[in-house]
Amino acid sequence: MKIAFIGLGNMGGSMAQNLLKARQEVFGYDLNEKALQHFAESGGVVCSSPQAAAKEADLVITMLPAAKHVRDVYLGEEGVLAVLKAGSLCIDSSTIDPQTIKDIAAIGKTKKISICDAPVSGGTIGAQAGTLTFMVGADEQTFKAVGTVLGFMGKNIVYCGDVGTGQVAKICNNLILGISMTAVAEGMALGVKLGIDPQALAGVINSSSGRCWSSEVCNPWPDICANAPASRGYQDGFATQLMLKDLGLAIEAAGQVKQPILLGGLVQQLYQQLCLQGNASLDFSSIIQQYLPHQQ
Numbered sequence: 275m276k277i278a279f280i281g282l283g284n285m286g287g288s289m290a291q292n293l294l295k296a297r298q299e300v301f302g303y304d305l306n307e308k309a310l311q312h313f314a315e316s317g318g319v320v321c322s323s324p325q326a327a328a329k330e331a332d333l334v335i336t337m338l339p340a341a342k343h344v345r346d347v348y349l350g351e352e353g354v355l356a357v358l359k360a361g362s363l364c365i366d367s368s369t370i371d372p373q374t375i376k377d378i379a380a381i382g383k384t385k386k387i388s389i390c391d392a393p394v395s396g397g398t399i400g401a402q403a404g405t406l407t408f409m410v411g412a413d414e415q416t417f418k419a420v421g422t423v424l425g426f427m428g429k430n431i432v433y434c435g436d437v438g439t440g441q442v443a444k445i446c447n448n449l450i451l452g453i454s455m456t457a458v459a460e461g462m463a464l465g466v467k468l469g470i471d472p473q474a475l476a477g478v479i480n481s482s483s484g485r486c487w488s489s490e491v492c493n494p495w496p497d498i499c500a501n502a503p504a505s506r507g508y509q510d511g512f513a514t515q516l517m518l519k520d521l522g523l524a525i526e527a528a529g530q531v532k533q534p535i536l537l538g539g540l541v542q543q544l545y546q547q548l549c550l551q552g553n554a555s556l557d558f559s560s561i562i563q564q565y566l567p568h569q570q
């Protein structure tokens with residue numbers, strides 16, 4: 275298959291490499307010269323604009339920072355929808371609000387171009403290993419058509435429903451994750467202050483009803499989970515600024531349907547503060563520092 279890949283950053287760069295390893299022909303574009311150089315060294319064909327890449331392709335994949343970049347790449351002056359042939363496919367794997375991809379897909383439909391959202395979980399490690407989970411929002415025909423390509427980059431391809439529902443799944447999961455991580459941080463900090471050993475407390479939580487991914491796999495207290503970012507100075511994890519972005523998306527989407535998300539709003543403020551304190555690039559489990567300022 276001829277694939278245009280736009281956005282060759284931390285995630286997209288590795289995803290494109292996995293397509294190249296699977297012997298796909300990949301035409302890449304990024305604003306960043308270094309990302310392009312890396313892509314070229316892996317055997318990709320570097321293009322001079324999104325349109326130049328899309329002109330070569332039957333399928334476009336985008337992996338971009340935020341909604342404004344996605345709009346620009348699909349609909350802007352150099353936008354790919356202007357040059358793609360009828361019958362082409364597009365997959366946006368960026369994490370953005372559901373409405374933006376619905377709007378873009380509706381415009382694509384008028385040109386007989388099928389567009390789906392397929393945000394991911396698994397982080398940069400999953401992107402490198404080709405083990406990402408894709409949450410796909412698409413009509414069933416498009417879902418079938420993109421399955422093989424997504425399989426080159428991930429191991430779980432989950433059908434969520436119509437266009438936009440992949441983003442809904444992603445932002446709701448991360449809303450819960452932000453809240454549960456903060457809850458575990460609050461409970462661990464309180465317990466230790468009240469005099470219990472952190473290992474003993476984590477052991478009780480993880481065999482009781484407080485147990486969750488944040489307590490068991492990624493506990494925010496150092497040295498509870500050997501492989502968790504908390505045990506290596508909160509480095510190399512899921513960055514606080516990305517959690518803040520995802521909580522913002524959940525709040526924005528909730529506002530559109532007038533749905534209250536009370537805890538989400540509170541936790542977003544805690545993450546906002548953590549970023550202002552200079553911790554934007556630390557793993558999001560560093561939220562525990564809001565409870566233990568001296569630990570910084």
Ligand code: NAD
Nearest residue numbers: 281282283284285286304305306338339343368369397398
């Ligand atoms: P990144 O900043 O490393 O990469 C984005 C790339 O897009 C950059 O190389 C940038 O130069 C490029 N870009 C920006 N505007 C462009 C344009 N108009 N045309 C071409 N290229 C452009 O970000 P990332 O970590 O790869 O994340 C990408 C997306 O995946 C984000 O939406 C993020 O929320 C989501 N995500 C990231 C992770 C993670 O752990 N990093 C995990 C899950 C989801």
